[in-house]
Amino acid sequence: MTNPVVVEVLRGARVESRHRGAGAVVDAGGAVALAFGEIDEPVFPRSAVKALQSLPLVESGAADALRLSDAEIALACASHSGAQAHVEAAAAMLAKAGLDAASLACGAHWPLGEDASRALARAGQTPSPLHNNCSGKHAGFLCLACVSGWDAKGYEQATHPVQRAARTAIADVTGATLGEGVCATDGCSIPTYAIPLRALALGFARLATGEGLAPGRAAAARRIFAAVAANPAMVAGEGRFDTEVMRLFGPRVFVKTGAEGVYCAALPELGLGFAVKADDGATRAAQAMIATLIRRFLTGEEDRTRLSPFAAPNLRNWNGIEVGALRAAGPLAETRA
Amino acid sequence: MTNPVVVEVLRGARVESRHRGAGAVVDAGGAVALAFGEIDEPVFPRSAVKALQSLPLVESGAADALRLSDAEIALACASHSGAQAHVEAAAAMLAKAGLDAASLACGAHWPLGEDASRALARAGQTPSPLHNNCSGKHAGFLCLACVSGWDAKGYEQATHPVQRAARTAIADVTGATLGEGVCATDGCSIPTYAIPLRALALGFARLATGEGLAPGRAAAARRIFAAVAANPAMVAGEGRFDTEVMRLFGPRVFVKTGAEGVYCAALPELGLGFAVKADDGATRAAQAMIATLIRRFLTGEEDRTRLSPFAAPNLRNWNGIEVGALRAAGPLAETRA
Numbered sequence: 001m002t003n004p005v006v007v008e009v010l011r012g013a014r015v016e017s018r019h020r021g022a023g024a025v026v027d028a029g030g031a032v033a034l035a036f037g038e039i040d041e042p043v044f045p046r047s048a049v050k051a052l053q054s055l056p057l058v059e060s061g062a063a064d065a066l067r068l069s070d071a072e073i074a075l076a077c078a079s080h081s082g083a084q085a086h087v088e089a090a091a092a093m094l095a096k097a098g099l100d101a102a103s104l105a106c107g108a109h110w111p112l113g114e115d116a117s118r119a120l121a122r123a124g125q126t127p128s129p130l131h132n133n134c135s136g137k138h139a140g141f142l143c144l145a146c147v148s149g150w151d152a153k154g155y156e157q158a159t160h161p162v163q164r165a166a167r168t169a170i171a172d173v174t175g176a177t178l179g180e181g182v183c184a185t186d187g188c189s190i191p192t193y194a195i196p197l198r199a200l201a202l203g204f205a206r207l208a209t210g211e212g213l214a215p216g217r218a219a220a221a222r223r224i225f226a227a228v229a230a231n232p233a234m235v236a237g238e239g240r241f242d243t244e245v246m247r248l249f250g251p252r253v254f255v256k257t258g259a260e261g262v263y264c265a266a267l268p269e270l271g272l273g274f275a276v277k278a279d280d281g282a283t284r285a286a287q288a289m290i291a292t293l294i295r296r297f298l299t300g301e302e303d304r305t306r307l308s309p310f311a312a313p314n315l316r317n318w319n320g321i322e323v324g325a326l327r328a329a330g331p332l333a334e335t336r337a
Numbered sequence: 338m339t340n341p342v343v344v345e346v347l348r349g350a351r352v353e354s355r356h357r358g359a360g361a362v363v364d365a366g367g368a369v370a371l372a373f374g375e376i377d378e379p380v381f382p383r384s385a386v387k388a389l390q391s392l393p394l395v396e397s398g399a400a401d402a403l404r405l406s407d408a409e410i411a412l413a414c415a416s417h418s419g420a421q422a423h424v425e426a427a428a429a430m431l432a433k434a435g436l437d438a439a440s441l442a443c444g445a446h447w448p449l450g451e452d453a454s455r456a457l458a459r460a461g462q463t464p465s466p467l468h469n470n471c472s473g474k475h476a477g478f479l480c481l482a483c484v485s486g487w488d489a490k491g492y493e494q495a496t497h498p499v500q501r502a503a504r505t506a507i508a509d510v511t512g513a514t515l516g517e518g519v520c521a522t523d524g525c526s527i528p529t530y531a532i533p534l535r536a537l538a539l540g541f542a543r544l545a546t547g548e549g550l551a552p553g554r555a556a557a558a559r560r561i562f563a564a565v566a567a568n569p570a571m572v573a574g575e576g577r578f579d580t581e582v583m584r585l586f587g588p589r590v591f592v593k594t595g596a597e598g599v600y601c602a603a604l605p606e607l608g609l610g611f612a613v614k615a616d617d618g619a620t621r622a623a624q625a626m627i628a629t630l631i632r633r634f635l636t637g638e639e640d641r642t643r644l645s646p647f648a649a650p651n652l653r654n655w656n657g658i659e660v661g662a663l664r665a666a667g668p669l670a671e672t673r674a
Contacts, residue, residue, distance in 0.1 A: 002339070009597070009618060012521030014531055016381050017597050017618035020357070044353050107655025110455070114447070121455035132655060184349030185660045194351055260346070260354050280617040281346060281354035318444025318469060323522045 003037035019285035023276035026201035028211035036331035042194030048258030062147035074231035075136030081237025082111025093139035104129035174203035204273030208266035340374035356622035360613035363538035365548035373668035379531030385595030399484035411568035412473030418574025419448025430476035434483035441466035511540035541610030545603035
């Protein structure tokens, strides 16, 4: 498998580093609007499918039964920065299920957000599982278990009904087969299933349009997309790509990162889903890829201009001197209209 | 240019990400002991050549004139973690030159070391240029300027005598031509010159052996290597690759990271220099590459065993569960004896 070079990192006038990758843009009927690289090879989507993993929480009625707010539903789809607002919302979700941080199986780590991490240190504290960037998703799993009457213990295991429900939702929406051979363990200890980019893009086109989904699932998808659009800071955090892009475009653009260079996205107004993977796992490359692809399909000049700093960011050094830039290359550069 | 895949990142039984790259192992006479990928294409070595950049400081007699300690000379070759010991040593170097942090042109950033960064936050402080990972190198530049009677101002500019001396040392030792076309600006605002991996490896073989160097320069190289070997924690910091590898092997192994996936190294006992670059700029890949290459040339089984966790580290998640590993691939895997 040799995917093309799609992002170059310039220092001065020279290419210092280069990223290879693959990407697919697909409509809800499965028609490929644009693709490059190997899009039928399964890749682990990691956190990029949190919106899919949270479908059972909403679709089952558990979110309503516990009166989860839109911000809390957005947090269930988040790789959050571990800021105070994120931690409080995760704790509130757990409290609604009659649980607390001790039930979380995601493990603890210092907040992803550097400001949040230093604020915690400054307060003389150490991180709890609530600070884990996946705590909202895990709180959502626990809410689903609580309302469904399932034992919360072991909810992170592939065989638990919570994970079986998540797997079924992902398989149904993407059309991918999620067997043993494509299963591994994610950073937060839940199973992650490798899925082709083509299927991931199709899944997000379906989520964004409701096409091909049962009415209850389509309604859940609408609710989740609206909750995220209304709470972009809950899904990532201040200054982070996902939050800043969705702030710019509101409900017009959905975008979600996954570890190891994955991004999924959707443009509901065009009925398109997107999925990219940088071969080497670099987030900077995946961000440039997904922003460049989204930009390609936006027709308004103002929209395109607003996305340019995300598609081809300048690089500045510690003194603020511009020392280089990222730029699209190969088939990704050719997609620039 | 298509370099081979040399490091694979496994999650469970599947390859999740892959890194391409090039590498060269060269003796002081220029004979290539081992190579893969494009080794004649210039790459920015960034901080991997700090030992070369510090040659004029020692060779000129400036280090002795200011009575720099071995720990301070090691810090001049460092990309340090910004821990208290690093900050204090950088300040002491500046004081010996009659200067202070205000003279540093490297810019300020939060300490590279996560523990050091949180400790600074916990103390309610913010970073100064002394915390910049390059502050020791910059303090060394200022010491050289001070003893040489050069105006300290503008010492980071390519036209300043300090940078001209560094460029001459790098060009002489590596044999590379460092013209305008290969010059860009580094993260700490000094010039960085792109150099082929073959020439970088040759340069480190010469540094490690003194072969092909004038006696004064060979003595300076010996002094620098000995200073680093005696102070591995000054060159990086606790828990970091360079420090931990050099702690294991003492003067037998020199290894230094550079940004964007570069490593240079030397095995003085075998008279070999090493240089690698991960195409995508990933440090994890460059570390696996350089450790695998060094391991290849170590004949003792115990030595090889001690390097294995650096060459092919296991990946654990937030709960400490082993979820994957890095492993050498392609021509790098074939180099395993």
